[in-house]
Amino acid sequence: MDPAEPVGAAGAAGTVGTVARADGLHRQYGRGNRAVAALRGVSARFAAGTFTAVMGPSGSGKTTLLHCLAGMDRPDRGTVWWGDTEIGTLPERRLARLRRENVGFVFQGFNLMPAMTAAQNVELPGRLAGHRPERHQVREALARVGLAGCERQRPATLSGGQQQRVAIARALVARPRVLFADEPTGALDRATGQDVLTLLRRGVDHDGQTCVMVTHDPTAAAYADRVLLLADGRLVDELHRPTPDRVAHALTLAGSPG
Numbered sequence: 001m002d003p004a005e006p007v008g009a010a011g012a013a014g015t016v017g018t019v020a021r022a023d024g025l026h027r028q029y030g031r032g033n034r035a036v037a038a039l040r041g042v043s044a045r046f047a048a049g050t051f052t053a054v055m056g057p058s059g060s061g062k063t064t065l066l067h068c069l070a071g072m073d074r075p076d077r078g079t080v081w082w083g084d085t086e087i088g089t090l091p092e093r094r095l096a097r098l099r100r101e102n103v104g105f106v107f108q109g110f111n112l113m114p115a116m117t118a119a120q121n122v123e124l125p126g127r128l129a130g131h132r133p134e135r136h137q138v139r140e141a142l143a144r145v146g147l148a149g150c151e152r153q154r155p156a157t158l159s160g161g162q163q164q165r166v167a168i169a170r171a172l173v174a175r176p177r178v179l180f181a182d183e184p185t186g187a188l189d190r191a192t193g194q195d196v197l198t199l200l201r202r203g204v205d206h207d208g209q210t211c212v213m214v215t216h217d218p219t220a221a222a223y224a225d226r227v228l229l230l231a232d233g234r235l236v237d238e239l240h241r242p243t244p245d246r247v248a249h250a251l252t253l254a255g256s257p258g
């Protein structure tokens with residue numbers, strides 16, 4: 001398949017409906033007696049239009065898994081598939097192009113450019129890649145996250161929750177197949193965090209968005225359809241239709257939440 005095309009929902013080996021897939025991922029940082037095994041054989045599938053939370057104690061490999069799945073880091077062993085494309089075989093430039101069209105990423109710290117307006121922040125990744133989104137697409141992306149009319153505001157004039165919404169609009173403007181979010185509510189107060197989670201949930205329910213989110217918070221994880229629980233670089237549990245209590249209990253079994 002031409003890697004410039006958006007990936008389909010049909011994965012390899014008959015995994016219809018699978019948008020992203022990890023098979024036997026290993027990732028080690030450092031060498032010798034300083035080596036840290038961040039991932040030790042993690043496999044997982046992410047179906048189209050589903051919301052997955054990734055949880056586990058501090059250092060269990062959550063961010064490493066997200067980065068490998070998003071094509072921002074390469075595993076030492078194992079494969080990552082976006083639809084029927086195995087991304088490990090792609091040269092960096094083609095991977096960057098495919099990533100731009102298929103993957104959105106939201107960070108805990110928003111990562112907005114302070115000197116730019118909300119609209120300029122939303123269009124920045126596309127502009128840098130030579131695919132500046134149309135003005136109406138930027139307006140629509142901001143409207144989808146409840147920020148219609150805020151196009152010309154700079155981050156410092158927006159609340160933390162509004163800044164994270166701008167970051168989500170930036171991640172979604174290119175209509176990616178998968179939205180990855182690494183502790184998107186970690187810097188927000190509870191009520192504002194719940195607004196952001198509701199927004200992510202709505203994207204899944206109404207737009208068929210696929211969302212994969214790292215979180216430490218059992219209440220946040222309960223917005224997802226399932227929870228993947230990592231411990232020491234391994235997938236140790238999977239909860240479907242999680243509730244905060246069940247998640248908290250599973251976390252206790254996996255080690256202290258971190």
Ligand SMILES: Nc1ncnc2c1ncn2[C@@H]1O[C@H](COP(=O)(O)OP(=O)(O)OP(=O)(O)O)[C@@H](O)[C@H]1O
Nearest residue numbers: 029030036038057058059060061062063064065258
């Ligand atoms: N760039 C790096 N260089 C060296 N070690 C790293 C690097 N990135 C991660 N690690 C190590 O790999 C392990 C897994 O890290 P990772 O950030 O994936 O865990 P995490 O579950 O997301 O942790 P946290 O909840 O604290 O963010 C940790 O021991 C971490 O110190």
